[in-house]
Amino acid sequence: MVPTAGLSFRPVHFGAALAAPAVGLWFEVHAENYMVAGGPRLAMLEALRREKPLSLHGVGLSLAGADDPDAEHLAALRALCRRFEPFLVSEHLAWSRSGGVAFPDLLPFPRSTEALHRVARNIDIAQHALGRQILIENPSLYLALDGHAWSETDFLAELVRRTGCRLLVDVNNVFVSARNLGFAPEAYLDALPVEAIGEIHLAGHKPDPVHGAALLIDSHDAPVAEAVWDLYARLLGRMAPLPAPTLIERDGDIPSFDVLMAERNRAASLMRHPGKVPAHA
């Protein structure tokens, strides 16, 4: 079975996820949630993995950190890869560790040439340790930083060229970053090296409670916005006839499995017919 459109796996949906007959359906989990010794959490993921393709999405490698990736963390990720044989493994263009503290967030940095060398080296270390290619995701950005020598799309393309990694394009993150930092999301998508895109994320966002629509938060607790569906269709148009596996990401305010499947089916339908304007659910 070729994985088409997938969903973030939520344990509350375990039964429905296992039984879902949709062709091409796959699931993604945060790798860190399964870096435990044993127990029902791992048993549940094993049962799911027997039925559906699985993608491991890391949030803790800190690939844009100034230090090498943590060897212990990398070993834990390698053990998960061996156990679950995911069809995709992804991480972020961000850092999350500094001075012995792990921050549960994906933090920004100036895209300098020094940073490019550092991130490329860290991706090399990770891919070597895992013995496989990984995908790198564009983060949602909230701050205009000084010191960028590279645009994000050029930076990502250069990482692909130097390390052989591929890209996970989060279309919602592109939309959120574009709004927050004031650039055109269409131009960003058009500048991406489409042949390197191995996965796409779609998620919902919310306006900041204090600053409103001028500051969008990548909250993952709402349906995918229509503007993001439009950008997704545009990206698929560029990629036609080869779409990338697409994930509906949902981490908060979890609706029923059927509601998530409706969004997932909309993505699957667009992947089949990238030229068509998406039917609004």
Added chain:
Amino acid sequence: MPDLAVFQDAFAEALLAPEPHGRLARAPGFAVYRNTCAHGIVEALRAAFPTVGCLLGEEGFTGAALAFRDAQPPASPILSRYGSGFAGFLARQPWTSGLPYLADVALLDWLWLDAHLAADRAARRAPGVGADCFQPLRLTLHPAARFAWLDSPAVTIWLAHRCPGGFEELAPEWRPEGALVTRAGGGAMLQPIGRAEHRLLAAVAAGAPVRSLERAVGAGADLPTLIARLIACGALLPV
């Protein structure tokens, strides 16, 4: 020091500072990162310590969790293993002196989670002997078994909050209690235990041979019955 490291050190310091200042901290977007970090840590602790959350209420728990974050920020991105020091931290806070059972309840939440996420190992059945005549050569603790002896009636309080049913009239007698968490079937289960069972578990955990357990448990205890019961609930493994 390379620029990237300088930038990240300053950014990390501003994320952890009680009152961050400077140009970075004034940007509205910076608060998003601060809030996301704080929220991730507080919610990870709330998920790990649901009974403490019940006792303190939402706002009270958030305050305690942020104070703990300031004292012991996470060193690993695996947040389901964050909070091993929370019970000890609560015990040292002056404001918990009015809630002398709180730290023990936090310890029970942690033991439950620790058992829930511990390594698997199928308990082998004893080879065709009844409980009364069963005398294994050696016993080990199941990797998912956790136990404690507490100075407060925290087990009664924990069970009343974690199990469905009213606890409005809860006024436990103030006495020490023992707890055992096992994962015999699917999820982890916490049950009260007595002194003899606790002594037996502690002796096995310390590697005591079966022949010395009689003395460890003390006079008056029915050792074969205790052993059989602890094997049956998945706390001990005959090897």
